[in-house]
Amino acid sequence: MGTLDLTNDSPDISAGRLDLGEYAINFDDAVSPLNPQTARVEANRCYFCYDAPCMNACPTGIDIPGFIRKIATGNLSGAAVRILEQNVLGGSCARDCPTEILCEQACVRKAEGENPITIGNLQRYAMDNGLDGMPHPFARAETTGRRVAVVGGGPAGLACAHRLAMLGHDVTIFEAREKLGGLNEYGVAEYKLAHDFAAREVAFIMEIGGIEVKLGTALGRDVTLSSLRSEYDAVFLGLGLGAVKALDCEGEELAGVFNAVDYIASIRQTDDFASLPIGRRIVVIGGGNTAIDIAVQAKRLGAEDVILVYRRGPDAMTATGHEQEFAQTNGVTIKHWARPLRIEGVDGHATRVIFEYTALDTSGKLIGTGREFIIETDMVFKAIGQSFVADPLREGTESPLELENGRIKADDEGRTSLEGVWAGGDCVAGGQDLTVESVQAGKLAAHSIDRALRK
Known part of the structure; x- marks a missing residue:
């Protein structure tokens, strides 16, 4: 796998391809926030449905009609608190949640053939404007004296820790990296959570106290599951996907061949976008949100040609139709029905990728057609998914937890x-690996832990 340095001296990979002003524009918020007038107009389009289908479609169960009604009446603080009651990461979810396939897809106006309420934009408006000057809106209950270890400081771990602290338990978060935030801090496109938003949201969560x-501090390296079980009254695992x-x-x-998640993390953590090397011709292999995020950001770093190649058709991509369209309107070419056969290079550096066209046989199985084509490239980004690493759980030859x-x-x-151990988020089987699902998993686990500790 390639690295981000330029020691290979490839003439077509360089940093600083754009003017400084262009970087500022390219990595600013991709979606402009609503202003008071447009927010009020949009909020008043809501029917404020009883048993609203949008609310049922939200994994965290936010009272969507409730917070929108508060926006319509000018009560932005009330709207923000109504969101946070169910989703303490409501600000980041408003920015990167695929609302088009969740709450907005279920909107009654959409069922009537109209444009749905832009729920995500309204949620962001409430979160961005409703907390100014307010103390932390939630108070800790009386201390229970119980101690809970939360392993992983991503959305699931943060949601679990905040709710446990609110319920009066003392929480310790063990995070392997240098910052809390998980996917929000390291794994999403900069233009979705710009201007250190993830860090500011973490700081807000920590205001509850008791954490x-x-x-x-990594599980399996610095601490073990058995030691945490012996020291704490309960353990929550929000480990995410590590490979x-x-x-x-x-x-x-x-x-010149990179993991997309590593490069995205470098973009997220840099203070100088002009320092990041990027090629003129980019190939991205994959069909999910990570593939879209790296493709668009490569273009915004100054790449001239960015081609995203996916082995199946557009409907099979895990990236939503909205994300695919966003990539294409940002200059990314998406090529479907092809898979990589080999990457060839000169002097140890990738220069082209040989692909094979794919198709479905009569049983629906993906097969190669035998027809090949070549894409010349300077950099290749791998974005075909991540997997869970169970090794940190092992203290012998096997994991003490049942896997699925x-x-x-x-x-x-x-x-x-394993008694006394809970888990949630992407490290758990099932789900779509969405931030909003991780938040809900952490919240539900916190209440389950609370019930168990109070018995």
Whole structure:
């Protein structure tokens, strides 16, 4: 796998391709926020349905008609609190949640053939404007004296920790990286959560009190599951997905071939977008949100040609239709029905990718057609998905937790096969690996832990 330095001296990979002003524009918020007038007009389009289908479609169960009515009446603080009651990461979810396939898809106006209420934009408006000058809107209950370890400082862990602290328990978050935030801090496109929004949201969550944070502390390296179980009254695992799937094709080890998630993390953590090297011709392999995020950001870093290649058709992509359209309107070419056969290079650096056209046989199985084509490239980004790494759980030859489809098996409350251990978020089998689902999983697990500790 390639690295972000320029030691390969490829003439077509360089930093600083754009003027400084262009970087500021390209990595600003992709969606302009609503102003008071447009927010009020949009809020008044809502029918304020009883048993609203949009509310049922929200994984965290936000009272959507309730917070929109408060916007319509000018009560922005009330709207923000109504959102946070169910989703303490309501600000980031308003920005990167696929509302077009969740709440907005279920909007009654859409069913009537009209444009749905722009619920995500209204949620962002409330969160951005309703908390100014307010103290933290939630208070801790009387301390219970119970201690809970939360492993992982991503959306699931943060939601679980905040709710547990609110319920009066003392929480310690163990995070392997240098910052809390997980996917929001390291894994989404900069233009979705710009201007350190993820860090500011974490700071807001910490205002509840009762939460200790241990950064740079990894499960399996610095602490073990057995030690946490012996020291704490309960353990919540919000480990996320730690490994990037390999292409399993020849040439994957060449310089200029990158994991998309690593490069996105570099974009998220830099203070100088002009310092990031990017090629003129980019190939992205994958069909999910990560593939879209790296493709668009490569273009915004100054790449001239960005081609995203996916092995199936557009309907099979896990990236929503909205995301696919966004990529195409940002200069990304999406090519369907093709898979990589091998990556070829010169002097150890990738220079082209050989693809094979694919099709479905009569049984619906994906097959190669035998017809090939070539895309010349300077950089290749792998974005074909991530997988759960169970190794940190092992303290012998096997994991003490039951796994399912390569992830932790947990029930609807997050309870695992090991007494006193809960899990939630992307590390648990099932779901669509959405931030909003992780928030709900952390919240439900917190209440389950609370019930167990109070027995």
